[in-house]
Amino acid sequence: MSAPSHAHSSHSADVQDPRSLIAACGGRVTRTRVAVVETLQAGRQPLSHDEIGAALAAAGVAHDRVTLYRTLDWLVEQGIARRIASGERAWRFEIAHGEAHRHAHFHCERCGQVVCLDDVPASATPSLPAGFELDRAELVLHGACAECGRQRVQDSA
Amino acid sequence: MSAPSHAHSSHSADVQDPRSLIAACGGRVTRTRVAVVETLQAGRQPLSHDEIGAALAAAGVAHDRVTLYRTLDWLVEQGIARRIASGERAWRFEIAHGEAHRHAHFHCERCGQVVCLDDVPASATPSLPAGFELDRAELVLHGACAECGRQRVQDSA
DNA sequence: TCCGTTAATGCTACAATGTTGCAACAGAAG
DNA sequence: CTTCTGTTGCAACATTGTAGCATTAACGGA
Numbered sequence: 001m002s003a004p005s006h007a008h009s010s011h012s013a014d015v016q017d018p019r020s021l022i023a024a025c026g027g028r029v030t031r032t033r034v035a036v037v038e039t040l041q042a043g044r045q046p047l048s049h050d051e052i053g054a055a056l057a058a059a060g061v062a063h064d065r066v067t068l069y070r071t072l073d074w075l076v077e078q079g080i081a082r083r084i085a086s087g088e089r090a091w092r093f094e095i096a097h098g099e100a101h102r103h104a105h106f107h108c109e110r111c112g113q114v115v116c117l118d119d120v121p122a123s124a125t126p127s128l129p130a131g132f133e134l135d136r137a138e139l140v141l142h143g144a145c146a147e148c149g150r151q152r153v154q155d156s157a
Numbered sequence: 158m159s160a161p162s163h164a165h166s167s168h169s170a171d172v173q174d175p176r177s178l179i180a181a182c183g184g185r186v187t188r189t190r191v192a193v194v195e196t197l198q199a200g201r202q203p204l205s206h207d208e209i210g211a212a213l214a215a216a217g218v219a220h221d222r223v224t225l226y227r228t229l230d231w232l233v234e235q236g237i238a239r240r241i242a243s244g245e246r247a248w249r250f251e252i253a254h255g256e257a258h259r260h261a262h263f264h265c266e267r268c269g270q271v272v273c274l275d276d277v278p279a280s281a282t283p284s285l286p287a288g289f290e291l292d293r294a295e296l297v298l299h300g301a302c303a304e305c306g307r308q309r310v311q312d313s314a
Numbered sequence: 315t316c317c318g319t320t321a322a323t324g325c326t327a328c329a330a331t332g333t334t335g336c337a338a339c340a341g342a343a344g
Numbered sequence: 345c346t347t348c349t350g351t352t353g354c355a356a357c358a359t360t361g362t363a364g365c366a367t368t369a370a371c372g373g374a
Contacts, residue, residue, distance in 0.1 A: 028321060028370050049360080064324045069361065071322090087242050087295070089331075090360065106289060120283040127276065131303025132263060138244070140295045146288025185341050185350060206331080221353045226332065228351090246360075247331065316374085323368065332359075339352065344345100 025078040032071050035061040037080065037095070046084045046092035046105065046114050086114045087140055104139035110148035117141070182235040189228050192218040194237065194252070203241045203249035203262065203271050243271045244297055261296035267305035274298070 018037035022029050039055040040047065047055070049068060056063045072093055075081035082096040087107040092114055104120040107113075122139050175194035179186050196212040197204065204212075206225060213220045229250055232238035239253040244264040249271055261277040264270075279294045 030322065030370070032323080062324095065360095066325080066362080067323055074322095085242050085244050085297070089246060104283065106285065109292065115286075117283070117285070126261065126274070126298075128263065128274070128298070128300075129272075129303065131306055133301045133306050134298055135266065135300040136298075138297045138299065140242075140297075141283075141285070141291055141293075142295065143285075143292035144290045146286065149288055149290050187341075187351065189352080219353095222331095223333080223354080224352055231351095318373090319371090321368105321370080323366105325364105325366090327363085329362070330360080332357105334357075335355095337352105337354090339350105341350080342348090344347085 021080055025080065027074065027078065031061055032056070032063050032067055033075070035059055035063075036068070036071050036075065040075075040081060040093060040095045043094075045116060046086065046094040048086075048090050048092050050090070052093065084114065085138060085140070087142060088112065102136070104141060106141045106143070106145065108145035108148050109142055110144055110151070113145060115145065178237055182237065184231065184235065188218055189213070189220050189224055190232070192216055192220075193225070193228050193232065197232075197238060197250060197252045200251075202273060203243065203251040205243075205247050205249050207247070209250065241271065242295060242297070243269075244299060245269065259293070261298060263298045263300070263302065265302035265305050266299055267301055267308070270302060272302065 018034045018041070019029050021037060022033050027033065035056050036052060039052050039059075043051075043055075049072070052072070053063065053065070053068055056068070072081060072083075072091075076083050076093070079096055081093050084092045084094060084105055086092045086105070087109075094116065101118070102122040104117045104122050106115045106117055108115075120139070122137050128134060175191045175198070176186050178194060179190050184190065192213050193209060196209050196216075200208075200212075206229070209229070210220065210222070210225055213225070229238060229240075229248075233240050233250070236253055238250050241249045241251065241262055243249045243262070244266075251273065258275075259279040261274045261279050263272045263274055265272075277296070279296045285291060
């Protein structure tokens with residue numbers, strides 16, 4: 001039981017100390033884990049492996065490709081992070097803000113960016129065939145983001 | 158109570174002659190294309206690349222891995238087939254039964270199978286941020302299918 | 315503070331999935 | 345039958361993710 005006690009009133013209020021988060025899961029507090037959690041907290045959108053790796057490099061935190069994979073796997077396993085199938089081949093990751101905050105995502109097919117749609121719940125618990133057990137739902141909308149939509153208008157003009 | 162209705166009765170009526178479908182798009186009617194369309198029509202669930210390849214091999218249709226990729230890309234481009242991000246790394250493909258028949262999918266995390274939820278529409282067109290253009294929605298439910306759910310009960314018993 | 319234990323890391327090699335370029339083949343029309 | 349060109353097949357490569365194992369370093373206790 002994690003029992004967050006008080007409901008997070010806002011996004012920024014959710015940003016907890018990475019070290020506490022990690023330690024609370026019984027894991028060792030390592031540079032890589034701290035840096036990854038900080039990166040995810042700082043990124044407003046789900047980040048790809050590559051993007052996280054670049055952020056670590058920029059922060060001067062040495063890391064190995066494999067270590068990053070394992071670190072992210074561990075964070076997901078602990079419920080600290082969440083894995084998203086962006087619609088492309090690579091996974092993306094975001095900080096988990098509790099079950100209640102599950103939301104849909106928008107994938108721009110022009111720039112490849114994925115943005116969180118915090119207002120759109122990820123599911124409406126539909127009727128499943130008998131015997132099926134639902135774990136979670138993933139809703140991804142595909143299209144063009146505001147910026148790319150503008151560009152497209154210019155292109156076709 | 159899965160409300161069978163007649164959602165599936167149109168399924169078989171939808172099965173058109175592969176040759177006509179392909180020719181109608183202005184493409185050449187080749188062995189590979191015909192066999193792939195037939196395979197997709199025969200499969201009740203979205204199929205992976207591997208599964209389609211195996212079906213072609215079983216049907217005695219020689220093919221190359223790359224050709225299969227390109228054939229599927231072409232079918233998707235023409236709107237004959239639809240590409241689904243199953244939640245794993247590989248794409249899955251199904252025959253497109255028209256825009257109205259877009260539906261959600263269920264991904265079993267134990268056996269990896271993906272099944273069509275013909276009754277569940279893929280989205281309820283939510284409110285997007287300004288400037289965003291929606292092309293399509295993809296709803297994937299994750300959990301355990303009936304068969305794997307049963308197994309799990311046995312396992313833990 | 316130093317030490318021992320062992321969770322994490324880093325490296326190398328590998329597996330799975332998808333793509334590019336190009337020469338050869340074959341479907342469709344004349 | 346011939347030609348034209350859309351498709352195919354092959355080989356090499358790119359991207360994304362895993363497995364095994366020796367080494368490092370986080371954390372608790374002496």
